[in-house]
Structures are given as C-alpha cells and as structure tokens.
Amino acid sequence: MISGGTDAVHEASCRCGRVQIAARGRPLITMACHCTGCRKMTSSAFSLSALYPADALTITSGEPVIGGLHGPTRHYFCGWCMSWLFTRPEGMDDLVNIRSAMFDDAPAFPPYVETFTSESMPFVTAGAEHSFERFPPQDAFPELLAAYAQWTG
Numbered sequence: 001m002i003s004g005g006t007d008a009v010h011e012a013s014c015r016c017g018r019v020q021i022a023a024r025g026r027p028l029i030t031m032a033c034h035c036t037g038c039r040k041m042t043s044s045a046f047s048l049s050a051l052y053p054a055d056a057l058t059i060t061s062g063e064p065v066i067g068g069l070h071g072p073t074r075h076y077f078c079g080w081c082m083s084w085l086f087t088r089p090e091g092m093d094d095l096v097n098i099r100s101a102m103f104d105d106a107p108a109f110p111p112y113v114e115t116f117t118s119e120s121m122p123f124v125t126a127g128a129e130h131s132f133e134r135f136p137p138q139d140a141f142p143e144l145l146a147a148y149a150q151w152t153g
C-alpha cells in the first residue's frame, strides 16, 4: 500500500460525535477546494480535505449516511448532526477524501493544493503551495503526490 511515512492514527468525528473515524498514516495529499459545491456543503468559504488510500480509513463508531448530491461521487455524513465527514470519489474506489477539518488534529493538515480558485470568494486565501483555477490535470498528480510526500509545510 502507498504510505506517506508515519503510521500515526488520526482520529476524526462529526459535530455530535456519533460518527467516529480514524485514518492511518500520512495522507497522499491535502487540499482546499473553493468550488461552489464545497462552499455550499460546508457552509463556508472552502472545504479542506486529505486524500487517503481507501483502506487507511476505519469507521470506529456510528454509521455514515450518503448526503450531498447522491450521485456517483458519494459524500458521507453523520445522519444525526449532518456533518460531512468524507467522500468516495467517482471512479476511484481505492481512494477516500476525508474532510480534514474533522480531525482532532486538524491543524496538522494544511492544504498543499487548492482547487477551483476560479470560484473562490475574493476575500479568502487558503495558503496552499499550489493553486489551480479548476482541478489539477490528471497527469499532474504523480508529481504533486511525490512533492507532497516530501513537504514538511
């Protein structure tokens, strides 16, 4: 399995605590997304996420339910407090995108890339190392993941 180094376990939970999850190790990459969809789902200026291999995620308590768009990309929420916890992206069954704001140690996940700056609110900066007007091109990912693995930011 792909691993970013440390095998530390990062615990996360929804607002009410009914759903507890844990992610093992360092993420493959961290992101901020300024897209309109993320803005609406987070009720905020942008979303923060940490991309992990799917098998690095453990649901330790509760049962997440599908929310958001209910489409091929599955957004998982706590069914009680409706907090958005993670996403299983369309066509990428081996990956899970965890909302890094939900981690107990959320400040340890600063965004390395930011996406959809074309839709960002003018008064907001996410402080990411790399900015993309939309999503990074598919062929940019190997290099971005390799650079993130070395990043100490």
Ligand SMILES: [Zn+2]
Binding pocket: 014, 015, 016, 017, 018, 019, 078, 079, 080, 081, 082, 083
């Ligand atoms: Zn909850």
Ligand SMILES: [Zn+2]
Binding pocket: 033, 034, 035, 036, 037, 038, 039, 047, 116
């Ligand atoms: Zn987004």
